[in-house]
Amino acid sequence: MNTVTLLGIDIGKNTFHLHGQDARGNQLLRKKLNRSQLLPYLTQLPTCKIAMESCGGSQWLARQIESLGHRVQLIAAQHVKAYVTGNKNDFIDAEAICEAASRPRTHSVPVKTLEQQILSTEHKLRKSWVDNRTGIINQVHGFLLEFGIIFPVGYAALEQVPALMENHELPIRLRNAVERMLLDIQRLTRDIKTIDVEIKQQLSEDAAGMRLLSIPGIGPLTASALLADVGDASTYKSSRDFAASLGLVPRQYSTGGKTSLLGISKRGDKYLRSLLVQGAHALMIRIDKRNDALGAWVRKLLARKPPNKVACALANKMARIVWAVLARGGSYNVEQTA
Numbered sequence: 001m002n003t004v005t006l007l008g009i010d011i012g013k014n015t016f017h018l019h020g021q022d023a024r025g026n027q028l029l030r031k032k033l034n035r036s037q038l039l040p041y042l043t044q045l046p047t048c049k050i051a052m053e054s055c056g057g058s059q060w061l062a063r064q065i066e067s068l069g070h071r072v073q074l075i076a077a078q079h080v081k082a083y084v085t086g087n088k089n090d091f092i093d094a095e096a097i098c099e100a101a102s103r104p105r106t107h108s109v110p111v112k113t114l115e116q117q118i119l120s121t122e123h124k125l126r127k128s129w130v131d132n133r134t135g136i137i138n139q140v141h142g143f144l145l146e147f148g149i150i151f152p153v154g155y156a157a158l159e160q161v162p163a164l165m166e167n168h169e170l171p172i173r174l175r176n177a178v179e180r181m182l183l184d185i186q187r188l189t190r191d192i193k194t195i196d197v198e199i200k201q202q203l204s205e206d207a208a209g210m211r212l213l214s215i216p217g218i219g220p221l222t223a224s225a226l227l228a229d230v231g232d233a234s235t236y237k238s239s240r241d242f243a244a245s246l247g248l249v250p251r252q253y254s255t256g257g258k259t260s261l262l263g264i265s266k267r268g269d270k271y272l273r274s275l276l277v278q279g280a281h282a283l284m285i286r287i288d289k290r291n292d293a294l295g296a297w298v299r300k301l302l303a304r305k306p307p308n309k310v311a312c313a314l315a316n317k318m319a320r321i322v323w324a325v326l327a328r329g330g331s332y333n334v335e336q337t338a
Contacts, residue, residue, distance in 0.1 A: 002022045002026070002028055003022065003028075003046055003048075004020035004021065004022065004028050004029055004045065004046065004048050005021070005022055005023045005048050005049065006020070006021050006022075006048060006049050006050075006051065006098050006101060006102060007019070007020045007021075007029070007045070007048055007049070007050045007051070007098070008020075008050075008051050008052070008094040008095060008096075008097035008098035008101065009038075009050060009051070009052045009094060009097070010052075010053070010090045010091070010093040010094040010097065011052055011053060011055060011057060011058055011061065012090070013057075014034060014035055015032060015033070015034055015035075015090075016032070016033050016034070016035070016038050017031075017032050017090035017091050017093070017094045018030070018031045018032070018033065018094060019091060019094035019095045019097070019098050020048075020098075021098055025102065027095075030091060032090075032091075039064060039065075039068070042065060042068055042070065043068055045070075047069050047070055047071075048070060048071070049070070049071045049072075049073060049101065050065055050070045050071065050072050050073070051072075051073045051074075051075060051097050051098060051100070051101035052072070052073075052074055052075070052097065053074070053075060053076075053077050053080055053093075053097060054074040054075060054076050054077065054109040055077065058074055059074075059111065059112050059117055060117075062074055062111045063111065063113075063114070066111065072111055073101050073108050074108055074109040074110075074111060075097065075100050075101060075106060075107075075108060075109065076107070076109055079100050079106055079107070080093070080096050080097050080100045081096075082100075083095075083096040083097075083099040083100050084096045107245075108235070110230075110231035110232055110235055111231075112228075112231060113231075115202075116227065116228050116229075116231060117228075119199070119202060119224060119227065119228035120228040120229060122195055122198065122199060123199075123221075123224070123225050123228060123271070125195065126192060126195050126196070126199075127271065129188050129191055129192050129195075130192060132188060133155075133185055133188040133189065133192070136181050136184055136185050136188075137155065137158065137185060139181060140158070140161065140178060140181055140182070140185075141153075143174075143177075143178065144161070144164070144165075144178070147168065147170060147174070148168070149164050149165070149168055149170075151164060155185075155189075158182065158185065161178065161182060162179075162182075165178060196220075196221070199220065199221065199224045200220045200224075202224065203220050203223055203224045203227075206227060208227060208325075208326060209223050209224065209227050211325050211326075211329075211330065211331045211332075212226060212227070212322060212325060212326070214325075214331040214332040215318060215321050215322060215325065215332045216283050216290075216294060216318075216332070217276075217279035217280055217282060217283035217314070217318050218279055218318065218322070219279065221275065222272075222275040222276065222279055225271065225272055225275055226272065226322055226326075229269055229271075229272055230242075230272075230322075230326065233322075233323050233326035233327040234327045236323060236327070238323075239319070239320035239321075239323040239324055240320070242319055242320070242322070242323040243316050243319040243320055243323075244265070244267070245267070245268045246267075246268045246269060246272055246273045246276065246319055247264055247265045247266040247267035247268045247270075247273050248264055248265075248273060248276070248312065248315055248316040248319055249264065249265060249316065250262060250263070250264060250265070251263060251264065251265040251266075264312050273315070276315040276318055276319055277311055277312060277315045279315070279318065280310075280311040280312070280314035280315040280318060281311050283298075283314065284298060284302075284307065284310065284311060284314065287299060287302070294317075297317075298310060298314055301313060301314075
């Protein structure tokens with residue numbers, strides 16, 4: 001009797017569409033279940049490989065399915081889209097997920113642990129607060145500019161705003177509106193500092209996180225974000241594969257036997273990539289004071305390349321070092337950097 005060896009699940013908010021097939025790719029199962037029916041049904045199903053798109057709710061569901069004894073593969077949506085044939089519907093999407101999962105070169109998204117998902121949520125929350133604070137600060141600049149008041153850029157310059165409004169004798173209603181915006185900025189700043197403390201506290205309890213802090217240009221925020229999103233670094237075959245997953249390698253456009261390398265591909269996690277590039281810029285500020293091989297390498301690049309290109313190259317090297325530290329264990333060794 002044929003048994004299901006691969007099951008594709010198209011995830012919805014309330015409904016789930018299943019497509020099951022045997023080892024030869026023949027369809028054996030086609031079913032629609034609601035949320036309350038899914039896990040009991042999978043409990044009765046013989047152990048098999050279950051594939052899903054990596055989307056909202058997929059991480060929780062993957063952990064629940066793994067607890068039932070099944071093997072779970074999460075696939076990025078862009079890799080599934082290529083296998084959708086004909087018109088689009090949920091059953092065709094589930095079949096496309098099976099097709100993508102059957103391909104050996106399809107890259108999987110790691111299943112996060114509960115702690116990793118909590119940490120990832122904290123980073124997303126922190127980023128939203130920083131973006132909101134930046135937006136309100138820009139609004140304060142714009143509103144006061146309409147009344148002829150300008151002040152320097154930066155968070156510290158906000159201390160000048162009350163005195164500037166007093167000196168220009170602005171209408172009381174406008175002053176009240178700006179003061180409410182300043183209170184919002186102060187509240188967001190307190191929230192950001194609070195969550196920073198929580199992230200650092202969690203990082204201090206993680207051995208891998210402390211090893212990441214030994215890498216030049218990697219601070220608590222970057223180390224914590226790497227732990228939250230990378231997961232098991234051994235899923236990447238090499239350090240170059242890991243750097244490529246973050247979009248820190250050149251984008252290739254080759255044809256007619258002629259190879260052309262362009263700027264970085266900017267694929268993968270934009271947040272992690274921006275943290276690594278920012279860390280590289282911070283490291284370059286005092287690169288003259290580094291006497292190790294890394295400092296010499298950066299100074300040679302700066303002698304012949306623009307600073308922004310050097311920062312991307314340094315971020316690429318930092319990503320490779322991160323992979324080595326996470327995949328092989330140990331801490332960063334200054335003498336081993338070439």
